[in-house]
Amino acid sequence: MALPVGIDLGTTNSVISIYRRGRPETLRVEGSETMPSAVCFRDKGNSLVGNKALNMAMIRPESTILSVKRDMGKAGFTYNLQGQSYTPIDISAMILRKLCEGHEAEVGGKITQAVVTVPAYFTDEQKRDTKLAAEKAGLDVLRLLPEPTAAAIAIGLNRGKDQTILVYDLGGGTFDVSILEVRGNTFKVKAVNGDHDLGGNDFDRALRDHAIATFKTQKGIDLNKEDAKDAQVRQALQVLTSACERIKKELSDAETAHLDLPNFYKGQHLETAIDRATFESLIRNHVYRTKDVVLATIKDAKLDLDDIDQLVMVGGSTKIPLVRRVLADTIREPYVADYVDLAVSHGAAIMAASMLDIEDADSAPMELNVQDVVAHPISIGLGDENRRLRCFVVIPKNAPLPATGMKLGAAPPGQLVGLLPIFRGGEAEPVQNKFLGDLTLTFTPSLSPTLLRFELMLDKNGILNVDGAEIDLNDVSPSALQYLSDDDIARLKIKRRTRVELKMRD
Ligand SMILES: Nc1ncnc2c1ncn2[C@@H]1O[C@H](COP(=O)(O)OP(=O)(O)OP(=O)(O)O)[C@@H](O)[C@H]1O
Ligand SMILES: [Mg+2]
Secondary structure (H helix, E strand, O other): OOOOEEEEEOOOEEEEEEEEOOEEEEEOEOOEOOEEOOEEEOOOOOEEEOHHHHHHHHHOHHHEEOOHHHHOOOOOOOEEEOOEEEOHHHHHHHHHHHHHOOOHHHHOOOOOEEEEEEOOOOOHHHHHHHHHHHHHOOOEEEEEEEHHHHHHHHHHOOOOOOEEEEEEEEOOOOEEEEEEEEEOOEEEEEEEEEEOOOOHHHHHHHHHHHHHHHHHHHHOOOHHHOOOOOHHHHHHHHHHHHHHHHHHHHHHHOOEEEEEEEEEEOOEEEEEEEEHHHHHHHHHHHHHHHHHHHHHHHHHOOOOHHHOOEEEEEOHHHHOHHHHHHHHHHOOOOEEOOOOOOHHHHHHHHHHHHHOOOOEOOEOOOOOEEEOEOOOOEEEEEEOOOOOEEEEEEEOOOOEOOEEEEEEEEEOOOOOEEEEEEEEOOOOOHHHOEEEEEEEEEOOOOOOOEEEEEEEEEOOOOOEEEEEEEEOHHHOOHHHHHHOOHHHHHHOOEEEEOEEEEEOOO
């Protein structure tokens, strides 16, 4: 049987690794340790994935998909290319398939099992889509592992020291913070936070807007006012975006970088120099926002700054000096692995090996205990005394996974369904949360009232499952109902399971 793999399915780059001979090892794709998460469609059905697709983005931006990860979890979202439509799941599956191809010799057969990483701050829908994409690519998902947890495993394992680690992961499209307690081979997440729409792409865009303003000053052409659907405009913007990414990277090492695009748009040349201070002023707000999130996360974990033994930085965007400086000033000098681009995938490979007890020559099968937490609280909607709908948290943020939340409800005689609105978020005001649907229980009508139990569970991967039951009324006296604790509610005797749906409203 082939070895299980660990996959970092990134916004910009993806990495696949295995664990053998007592250590994680990156599997190269077309000679490189990282593969661009890019897909390009050529003629009917003909597609490119990875480096070749990224190169095509410049020439044919209209048929290339970049940063698909940002669109995961968007209900009904499709890309329409060459008369075909593709969901983010379809595109991610193509990336995963490409990553898994051609490693038969190294892993001992066709890859069928994987630990796939996701941002700690991904929502239930985003995680669900990631799992579906992996299944579509023929993979059995052993576990969806939060990226910072994976990095902590790669970096914190076998250090022989118990410690509290804060992982700061700033990649291409997402920002994640996790605080973990490491005790031997046990990795316990204490708190997570983040922003699933913040990363290096935003810095590229900030530079691009700056360059567009320069072009306007120099040549009097405002690209923002041109027709965004026009092929020439799209191409100019794509060329500029990738030039800005290159400049951004140069500015991590150099004080000044040059943008030089002859024949940029309508025959005009775009040329300008950008220094590091200017770049820093363009991204400062974003970077300070990440600092605020870090401080909030430490507070959520009920810790002080001094309790953080180690600050681990992963993700390509942590190569930016301003990012390191701000975090060093806030917490402490960061530890930066020399394999920062690979750490997440390595941690996933170690996790995969531990789940299947991979025996190998150099080390006994290891046991790894990984405890994740709830990233987004789940609430239910109930009428308050003025019959206004309010939300009440049933699964709190940072509760250990798997986590359950239950609610009892009585249905009058003759009624067939019970409804309970479900939200993601912990605000009392329903509009400030995301409505996930009505948990709808359909049950056997009865001449007496029916006691229903609405059941919500976030599984070990943080994916929401719903269930419902009719409760045996012999088991509980009606007057005691309102005094039941959550544990009491969970222990009530079930008469029968109901039919369950999580329904959106029309
Ligand atoms: N030297 C550098 N200086 C600044 N930014 C860099 C440097 N090297 C890479 N980056 C940026 O890092 C980002 C990619 O990082 P990484 O590969 O960690 O992201 P990812 O895993 O694809 O994304 P995510 O984790 O958000 O899903 C890109 O925006 C890239 O431009
Ligand atoms: Mg990443």
